[in-house]
Amino acid sequence: MTVRFRPLLALSALALVTAACGQPTAQSPGSGPPSGLSTTASTEPTSPATSPAAKEQPPEVTAEAQVGRCTAEQLRGELKPGDSGAGQRYATLVVTNTGKSNCTLYGYGGLALLDGSGHALRTKLERKANPGPKLVTLRPGGKAAKDLHWGAVPGEGEPTTGQCQPSPAKISVIPPDERNPFELAWSLGPVCQQGKIEGSAYHPL
16 A cells, blocks of 8 residues: 555655745846847736846845845836837836835846736837846945836737827836835826836936
8 A cells, every 4th residue: 555655655745846936927027147138028918017127136246235135115116208209118217215224225126017906918028138237235325227118109910100109007016036126106198018117227316
């Protein structure tokens, strides 16, 4: 009897180990510095994502930082519109450390477009290779930025009259390697090409 059930016990133990490891989910682009090609993460219009971003901060950067990562609770966000023209739109997402201690940002993090009720709109987030990931330490009151770019020209299958996509009312932002988002208002119009928006890594201001 003991010999007969040993395979089942081994399979059960393997299942428990696999469940404990889990499978990563990604709201933001993948980990590590970009290789020159954009990496896309698509958010379907269901509900705002609160999943962690793929691991971005490598062990050597973690050791160098020696301070905690910036969390959604201690960051305040602001969108600053940039120049626009020829169907191109630009903005800068500025984050401020409102905490009482230093914190760090490394990488791209996550971003989702939301409607007025807080429901996620279609979002295709792509990484911009420049500027790429670099450790940014924010003192209390310190600021960092993320450059954003998107199109105002309808893409394939989108209406050529009226709005190409529903206009977001706000965005949900997840700091790199974190789970919880913070939200801020969006008044910059629709994001065409199925919500495609390019974002750089966070960089110092």
